[in-house]
Amino acid sequence: MQGLTERELRAWRTSFQMLQVLRARLGQQLQADSGLSNAEYSVLVLLSEAPDRRLRAYELGHAAGWEKSRTHHQLTRMCKRGLVTRERSGSRGVYAALTEKGLTAIKDAAPGHAQEVRRLFVDRLTPEELDQFAAIAAKILDNLQTQQPPQ
Amino acid sequence: MQGLTERELRAWRTSFQMLQVLRARLGQQLQADSGLSNAEYSVLVLLSEAPDRRLRAYELGHAAGWEKSRTHHQLTRMCKRGLVTRERSGSRGVYAALTEKGLTAIKDAAPGHAQEVRRLFVDRLTPEELDQFAAIAAKILDNLQTQQPPQ
Numbered sequence: 001m002q003g004l005t006e007r008e009l010r011a012w013r014t015s016f017q018m019l020q021v022l023r024a025r026l027g028q029q030l031q032a033d034s035g036l037s038n039a040e041y042s043v044l045v046l047l048s049e050a051p052d053r054r055l056r057a058y059e060l061g062h063a064a065g066w067e068k069s070r071t072h073h074q075l076t077r078m079c080k081r082g083l084v085t086r087e088r089s090g091s092r093g094v095y096a097a098l099t100e101k102g103l104t105a106i107k108d109a110a111p112g113h114a115q116e117v118r119r120l121f122v123d124r125l126t127p128e129e130l131d132q133f134a135a136i137a138a139k140i141l142d143n144l145q146t147q148q149p150p151q
Numbered sequence: 152m153q154g155l156t157e158r159e160l161r162a163w164r165t166s167f168q169m170l171q172v173l174r175a176r177l178g179q180q181l182q183a184d185s186g187l188s189n190a191e192y193s194v195l196v197l198l199s200e201a202p203d204r205r206l207r208a209y210e211l212g213h214a215a216g217w218e219k220s221r222t223h224h225q226l227t228r229m230c231k232r233g234l235v236t237r238e239r240s241g242s243r244g245v246y247a248a249l250t251e252k253g254l255t256a257i258k259d260a261a262p263g264h265a266q267e268v269r270r271l272f273v274d275r276l277t278p279e280e281l282d283q284f285a286a287i288a289a290k291i292l293d294n295l296q297t298q299q300p301p302q
Contacts, residue, residue, distance in 0.1 A: 010285070011281045014285045014288050015284055015285050015288040016287040016290050019173075020189075021215070022291065023174075025216055063168070066175055067179060070175075114160075115154070117155060132287065134163075134166050134289045136280050137166040137277065138165050140276070141168060143275050144271060
C-alpha cells in the first residue's frame, strides 16, 4: 500500500477539513442552544428511532464508529445526566434505553439543529449535489461498517 | 427557515454518519500507532506546512473551526506535551510554533495515516467520485469559513 498522490491528498484535505469545521460548528450550536454534544445528540437520535427506544450498546457503538471503551464512557456520562439508562439483558448483553428526559432533550434540540444543518449544508448544495454527496458517503460508510472496529 | 424534508434528512444522516465513523476510525489508528488525537494531528499538519512552521492562534482556530477557548485549551495541552510552543508577538497576538519534537511526531505519523486514508476513503472511490466529493466539500467549507465562529 502506498501513500497519497498530491491530487488525492488535496481532495482528502479539503474533505476532512470540511468535516471537521462543519462538525465543530454544529457542535457549538447544539451546546449553546441545548447543552448537548455532537456525540450525545447522535446517541439520542439513534435511540429515539430504535424499536422500544432501546439498542444494544454494541449496536450503538457500531453505528457511531466507537470502540467498546468509548461507547462505555459515553453511556456512563449520559446515564449520570439522566438521558439514558443501561439495562442488562441476560446473554444478549447491555442495552441502552432512552429516558423521558432524553426524549424531551432530543425533541427540544431537533428543530434548532435541523435549521443549522439546512443553513450550513443542505442549502449550500443543489438537490443533485446533495444526492451525489450522500451516495458517495454511503459507499464509504458501507465499507467502514463491514469492518469491525478495534476493541 | 424550515426544517428538513425526509429526503434531505436521509442524505444528511448518511453523510454525517460517514463523517463521524470515518473520523473515529482514523482517530483510533492515529492514537494506537502514534499516540496522537485527530485534533493534534490537524494542528501539527497545519503548522508543519505554514511559513516558518508557525501560525497565529487565531488562524489555526479558524482553519480547524474551533472557538477561541477550544483553540486555547488545545494549544495548552500540546505545549505540555512539547509538540508546540506559544509565542507572543506584540500587537499581532499569540503564535503557535512547531517544535522539533512536534516535527518528528508528524513525520513519524504521516505514512501510517496516509495508508489508512487510502484504505478507508481514497481507494473506495473512483477518481471522478473523489473529485466530485472534494468539490462539494470545498463549496461547503468556503461558506463555513466566510462566517465567523462564535467566540
